[in-house]
Amino acid sequence: xxxxxxxxxxxxxxxxxxxxVIAVLIAAYFSYKGYRMYQDAVREAPVSELGRTIRDNGHxxxxxxxxxxxxxxxISAEDKRFFTHPGIDPIAIGRAVWKDIxxxxxxxxxxxITQQIAKNQLFTQEKKVERKFAEIFAALALEREYSKxxxxxxxxxxxxxxxxxxxxxEAAQGYYxxxxxxxxxxxxxxxxxxxxxxxxxxxDASMELARKRMSLVLEKMVNCRKITETRANEILxxxxx
Numbered sequence: 001x002x003x004x005x006x007x008x009x010x011x012x013x014x015x016x017x018x019x020x021v022i023a024v025l026i027a028a029y030f031s032y033k034g035y036r037m038y039q040d041a042v043r044e045a046p047v048s049e050l051g052r053t054i055r056d057n058g059h060x061x062x063x064x065x066x067x068x069x070x071x072x073x074x075i076s077a078e079d080k081r082f083f084t085h086p087g088i089d090p091i092a093i094g095r096a097v098w099k100d101i102x103x104x105x106x107x108x109x110x111x112x113i114t115q116q117i118a119k120n121q122l123f124t125q126e127k128k129v130e131r132k133f134a135e136i137f138a139a140l141a142l143e144r145e146y147s148k149x150x151x152x153x154x155x156x157x158x159x160x161x162x163x164x165x166x167x168x169x170e171a172a173q174g175y176y177x178x179x180x181x182x183x184x185x186x187x188x189x190x191x192x193x194x195x196x197x198x199x200x201x202x203x204d205a206s207m208e209l210a211r212k213r214m215s216l217v218l219e220k221m222v223n224c225r226k227i228t229e230t231r232a233n234e235i236l237x238x239x240x241x
Contacts, residue, residue: 034133038141041122041134047141050121051154059169060157063149065181066168072226073192074156077217079113080224083148087114087139113155114139120158159195162202175203186238193217211236 045053054060063071075082081089089112111119118138123131142151161171168191172180176187183191193213194201201213218232 030129031133033130034135035137037123037130037134038137041138042141045122047138047145050142051146051150054121054154054157057157059167061153061167061169061180063153065179066156067181067183067185067188069185069227070168070180070183070188070192071152072224073189073217073221074152075113076220076224076226077192077196078116080220082113082152085112087143088112088136111135112139114142114151117142117151117155117158121154160198161191161194162198163204186235189217189221189235190214 079085079089081091115135115138118135119125119131122138123134146154156168158167160166161168161174163174165171165174168180171191171194172178172183172187175191176183178187190203190210193216194203194210196213199205201210203210215236218227218236221227222229222232
């Protein structure tokens with residue numbers, strides 16, 4: 001019996017070793033393809049020129065002009081380790097990979113804010129394995145070129161907020177008739193939640209869904225200790241009036 005168990009154990013180890021080798025080879029293959037995709041992208045749009053190009057578009061909002069609560073809301077909702085990771089978040093990637101494996105589909109990307117910049121500015125939205133690797137190479141390059149504050153600026157000045165509004169300036173003006181620096185806590189957190197799914201969470205599309213998303217953002221802010229639960233309930237109370 002013991003010899004049979006030992007044989008089964010050795011066979012299992014051999015299978016695991018083979019699967020590991022296959023996984024490494026697959027990762028190497030898509031990593032190579034991703035690097036080629038990254039090189040092609042930055043040849044057409046150099047990372048060093050990205051910030052200047054976006055700043056020249058007009059109505060560019062600086063980091064210091066953004067309400068602190070808006071910054072906290074975006075980071076809590078989108079990338080809570082933004083200020084500490086190097087452009088990619090291994091913890092988030094591991095969680096996303098596990099969920100994707102379980103569902104046998106791309107249900108979660110694990111993308112950081114920096115990776116989202118890379119995806120939106122350098123690549124297509126098509127879900128390909130090699131594009132995820134390309135995003136990683138681009139994110140690392142972006143982090144070498146820009147400070148965290150500059151990356152945050154690039155992100156919020158280019159993301160889509162629904163209803164035809166691109167960037168935080170257009171969103172603040174379009175939804176509330178204000179400059180971003182003038183937003184109330186309620187307005188800032190509402191805007192922070194929209195880009196996750198603009199067609200669903202735009203207040204113009206569905207105020208009910210927008211408020212549900214806002215509630216989730218507030219919950220994440222509480223979990224990240226960016227706001228107290230009491231204050232979160234106060235803001236949510238204003239949203240439900």
